[in-house]
Amino acid sequence: MSEKTPVVRGLRDIYPGESERFDMVERSMIEIIRKYGYQEIRLPMLEAIDLFSRGLGEGTDAVEKEMYTLEDRDHDILALRPEGTASCVRAVIDRNMTREGKPRLWYAGPMFRYERPQKGRYRQFYQIGVEAFGLEGPDVDAELIFMGTDMWKFLGLESAVDLEINTIGSGDSRRGYSEALVEYLNPRKKELDADSKRRLTTNPMRILDSKNSSTQKLLESAPDLHDFIDSASRTHFEGVCEYLDREGVNFRVNPRLVRGLDYYTDTVFEWVTDKLGSQGTICAGGRYDGLVERLGGPSVPAAGFAAGLDRVVLLHETLGMNADDSAADVYVIAMESQHEAYARRLAQFLRRETPLRIRQHLGGGKVGVQMRQADRSGARWAVIVGDDEVAENRVALKWLREETEQESLGFEQLVTCLNRAVESH
Numbered sequence: 001m002s003e004k005t006p007v008v009r010g011l012r013d014i015y016p017g018e019s020e021r022f023d024m025v026e027r028s029m030i031e032i033i034r035k036y037g038y039q040e041i042r043l044p045m046l047e048a049i050d051l052f053s054r055g056l057g058e059g060t061d062a063v064e065k066e067m068y069t070l071e072d073r074d075h076d077i078l079a080l081r082p083e084g085t086a087s088c089v090r091a092v093i094d095r096n097m098t099r100e101g102k103p104r105l106w107y108a109g110p111m112f113r114y115e116r117p118q119k120g121r122y123r124q125f126y127q128i129g130v131e132a133f134g135l136e137g138p139d140v141d142a143e144l145i146f147m148g149t150d151m152w153k154f155l156g157l158e159s160a161v162d163l164e165i166n167t168i169g170s171g172d173s174r175r176g177y178s179e180a181l182v183e184y185l186n187p188r189k190k191e192l193d194a195d196s197k198r199r200l201t202t203n204p205m206r207i208l209d210s211k212n213s214s215t216q217k218l219l220e221s222a223p224d225l226h227d228f229i230d231s232a233s234r235t236h237f238e239g240v241c242e243y244l245d246r247e248g249v250n251f252r253v254n255p256r257l258v259r260g261l262d263y264y265t266d267t268v269f270e271w272v273t274d275k276l277g278s279q280g281t282i283c284a285g286g287r288y289d290g291l292v293e294r295l296g297g298p299s300v301p302a303a304g305f306a307a308g309l310d311r312v313v314l315l316h317e318t319l320g321m322n323a324d325d326s327a328a329d330v331y332v333i334a335m336e337s338q339h340e341a342y343a344r345r346l347a348q349f350l351r352r353e354t355p356l357r358i359r360q361h362l363g364g365g366k367v368g369v370q371m372r373q374a375d376r377s378g379a380r381w382a383v384i385v386g387d388d389e390v391a392e393n394r395v396a397l398k399w400l401r402e403e404t405e406q407e408s409l410g411f412e413q414l415v416t417c418l419n420r421a422v423e424s425h
């Protein structure tokens with residue numbers, strides 16, 4: 001026997017039984033996004049590497065440690081996208097989309113980061129992202145948060161997630177704060193964990209994110225980011241909070257929330273859950289007013305967020321929420337091989353006349369074997385045809401999940417019966 005080739009570490013297959021939940025959650029989230037009038041943009045998975053180093057920042061983990069890169073045959077260095085915002089901005093600039101409008105866009109698909117795999121953290125994971133361009137007021141920050149809130153409500157997750165928000169101010173405020181932080185931490189460098197020591201030169205504000213207890217202790221008396229934030233940023237943030245209060249959206253201001261990518265300005269936010277262990281952030285985003293210009297476009301404000309689909313699905317499952325993982329609604333069985341053509345015509349008829357998923361049994365076999373397959377498919381009904389049915393142009397309908405007598409029905413009666421059952425379900 002040949003050796004098996006295992007799936008690449010940190011990557012995974014999403015099998016039937018799980019894929020239905022994935023699909024249901026994804027479609028629900030996209031439906032909410034569409035309700036807000038956002039349009040889909042389909043973006044490539046490969047980009048020139050410098051899009052990410054310029055866009056996300058050289059000192060970020062995503063760029064410095066986690067990028068999947070490759071050299072193509074033209075010797076161009078490309079990277080598998082670690083996120084979607086930079087690509088979306090590039091695409092908006094390419095078409096000059098902000099000249100005439102204020103595009104509000106969404107995308108979904110796989111992202112790649114060479115992280116240490118664990119529950120809820122994968123090297124290929126899926127995001128659904130939204131980005132709004134050209135709007136500078138706090139109303140768009142709030143709209144994004146309303147949209148996320150609607151998603152969790154729709155999926156029945158709202159009691160398990162908390163919204164945390166913060167403002168990190170303008171680029172100038174942050175530079176001032178970074179300097180003050182470095183000045184405070186430098187003489188105390190010995191007490192910092194290894195990652196934070198490195199970040200002291202690459203990305204000091206990320207030290208605030210450290211989970212290390214001695215670093216956290218040190219930070220207790222560090223300068224406060226909020227003391228460096230100018231009045232315009234403060235007013236903007238108060239505006240966002242007011243919108244949320246007015247709509248009754250609960251949130252917690254977390255002054256330590258800084259985010260891991262460099263492009264953010266002013267508002268940042270995350271939805272977190274304590275139900276998934278250490279990978280508890282299911283969705284995150286914020287404003288990034290300087291990014292369009294930094295990537296060669298006009299000076300245009302922007303804001304957005306991305307949900308981690310894998311984690312949303314995991315939470316949905318952890319909370320015991322229902323997801324229909326059946327393969328079909330109706331399973332069509334022919335008693336003998338000579339009834340198969342009739343069964344096929346029946347299956348086609350039902351596909352046309354009902355919204356149901358119709359699986360025809362293939363490969364022959366005894367009726368008992370076929371019935372077991374019908375059961376395993378998760379179908380609610382088996383439709384069986386034999387000599388009598390073919391002779392009388394009828395079918396036998398068997399309810400597989402309910403205590404109901406088997407019935408003999410004509411084609412039209414069958415359609416009425418199935419459609420009525422769907423409507424009342």
Ligand code: HAM
Nearest residue numbers: 083085120121122125281282283284285304305306308
């Ligand atoms: P991010 O915080 O890096 O932001 O990722 C957003 C979400 O993707 C996270 O909250 C998490 O749910 C999920 N995620 C990230 N890495 C992994 C992983 N290795 N495995 C599973 N899930 C993961 C961004 O990517 C920004 N582009 C969001 C944004 C859009 N900001 C403005 N617009």
